[in-house]
Amino acid sequence: MAFGILKKQLGLQKQLDEFLNQVSEASLLLRQGVDLFLSERESAFDEKLEQITQIEHRGDDMRRAIEKKLYIKTLIPESRGDVLQLLERLDSLLDSCKAMLWQFKIELPDFPEEVHGELRDLTSHSVESVEAIVRSTRAFLRTSPEFADHIHKVSYWETESDKVSTRMMMALFRREDLSLCHKAQLKDFIRRISRIADKAEDVADRLSIYAIKRML
C-alpha cells in the first residue's frame, strides 16, 4: 500500500515538473518567435508558432490530468485549492505567450527598425519574469528556502518591463511619421507583451500568500 502511494505520488510529481517545463518553454519560444519575426525569418517563426501551439495543448491536458488526480486521490487536501489555482494561473500565462505569437502572425505589425532593440528587451524582461515565476513555483512545491529569492526576481523583471514599455509608448506617440492607427496597433502589442510580466507578478503575489498559508 505504501509503495503504491509512493509510486502515484512520484508520478504526479513528475507531471507537475513537466507542466512547469511547458510554461517555461512557452516563454522561451515567445522570445525566439519575436526575435525571428523582427528578423523577418517567416518559416522559422511559423515553426515556433507550431511548437508553442502544441505546448499549449499539452499544457492544458497535463493541467487537467493533474487536477483530476489531486481530486480523485484527495491529495494535499489542505493546499489543493491553492495548488489548483496556481496551475490555472500558470496555464493562463502559457496561453498568453501563445496568443502573443499568434497576434504577430495575424496582424503582422510593422515595428520601425529603431524600436526593434527595445521590443526585444521588453520581450526578454517579460520572459525572465515568467522564468522566475516558474522557478518560484518549483521552490514553493519543494518548500525550498530559495523561494523568496525567486519571487523577488519576478517583481524585478516586471518593473523592468514596465519601464521599457512606458518608454517605448512615450517615444511611439511622439513620432510624427506614423499614423495614429499604426501607433494604436503597436501600442497594443507593447501593452500585451508587458501584460505577461504583470500576470507573472499577479501569480507571484498569490504564491506568496499560499506560501504563508503553508507555513506550519
Place this chain on the structure above:
Amino acid sequence: MLPVFLSSGLFLGWSLGANDASNVFGTAVASRMVKFRTAAIICSVFVIIGAVAGGSGASHTLGKLGAVNALAGAFMVALSAALTVYLMTVARYPVSTSQAIVGAIVGWNLFTGSITDPASLSKIMMTWVACPALSAIFAVSMYIPIAYAIKRLSLHILTLDTMTRWGLILAGAFGSYALGANNIANVMGVFVPVAPFHDITFFDTITLSPEQQLFFLGGLAIATGVFTYSRQVMMTVGAGIVRLSPIAAFIVVTAHSLVLFVFSSQELSNFLHSVGLPRIPLVPVSSSQAIVGAVIGVGLLKGGGGIRWRTLGGIASSWVTTPIMASVVCFVSLFFLQNVFNQQTYRPVEYELTPMVWERIATLPGASEATHEALDDMWIERYPNAQEFKTALENRLGETSPLVPLIMEYAELDAFRITTKAVNKIDRNYLTDEEMDIVETLVGQAFTHRWRFVEVLEESSEAWRPKKGDDEFNKERKRKLKYLFDTLRAASE
C-alpha cells in the same frame, strides 16, 4: 443483574468514544487527510489493545481513591459521571470524563462514610493541571525540530503530504492506544473491585485477568462510540474549533498521546524509579485538555495570536465545576437508589479492635504500651464506617500518627464462614489442586478479618505464599486471593 449494572459504564465508554476519538483523529478526518472509516477502524482496534494491555495502571489510582464495593454503587458512580459529562456537553462546557468519575467516586465516599484518600486526590488533581501544561511543553519541543527539519529537507509538497498522512495515522494509532490505556479506568475502573470475574485462558497462551475482561468490554463500548457517533464530533473539532495545518495536527496529536501515555505507563514509571527519578503518578487525565494544551503551546510559540483564552478559562473552571457536579449528582442519586429502589449501593465496612487486632497492634512498628492504653476504651467497640473509626483513632493517637492507617487496615471487619456450598462454587480450573485442597480443609471455619484468612492460607501451604522476586506469581496470587475471597463471601451472605 450484572449486565444491567455494567450498562452505565458501557454508556460512559460509548460517550467517551464518541467524544474523545475526535481528539485523536478529528483534524485528520476533517481535513480529509484520513478517511473516517480508516480512522474509526484504527482507533477502535488500538483503543481496545490499549485498554486491555495497558489499562491497569491508572485504574489502581482510582481504586485507591475509593473502592466502590457494591455493584449498584458502581453503577451509580459511572452513571453520575456519564450524566455530568452529558449535561456539561449540552451546556457547551469543555468536559473531562476523568474529572467526572473522580467527582462521582468522592460523592460515593461521602455517601458511604468512606475515607477519600487525600494523597491520591491531591495526586490526581495535580495531574489535571500538569496534563495540559505538559502537553504544551511536548508540542513546543516537537514543533521546533520538525519545522526546522521540513525547512532544511526541502521536501516536495506531495512527499510531505504522504509523510504527514502516515504520521497522522501512526500518531492516531498511538493516541488511541494511549486513550484506551489511560481512560479505560474512567469507564470500567469502578467495576474492578465488584465484578465477579476470574481469569480466562484462550488457547493455553493468552490469559485475561478479570480486570482485563472488564477493560475489553469497556474498549468495545468505546469502539462502538467511535463508529456510531464520533464522525459528527470529529468534523466539529477538526474544522470548527481549532484550525490546524496537517503537520501542526500531527504535532498536537502526538503531544497529546505522549501525555496520556506518560500518565498510564507502568513500565515508564518503573523505569524512572529504577534510575532514581520520582515515579509518575498513573492517573486518568483528560484527553481533550491535553489537546487544548498542545494547541495553546503551538499558538504561544507562534506569538500567542489566535489563542482562545476563553477556552482556557473554560478549562480552568471545569477543573472545579465538573468534579463538584459529578459528586453532587452521585450523592443524590445514591440516596434515591438506596432509599427508593432499595438497592445496596455499598457494603457497609465496619471496624473493630477485636482481640486479634489488639494483639497485632503490639507488633506494629512504633507501637508501645502507651498505644494500648490510649486505645483502651475502643476495645471491642464497633464503628459503622471508616470515617468514624479514623476520627476515633486520631483523637487518641494524634492526627499525624503513622499507626492510624496501619491499625485501620487490620481492624476492618469482613466476617464470613467457609461453607461446602461456597467451596463448590469455586472454579476448579482456575485454582490448582494444591490450592484447592487447602481451601477445602478450611470448611466450617469462620473469619472476622480478611488478612487473617490470607494468613491461615499462607501458614497452611507453600502454594499460597508469596515468592520473593517472582512478580508475576505474586500478582497472580493476589488475583486468585481476591477471586477466592469474593466467591466465598458472596456464597456466605
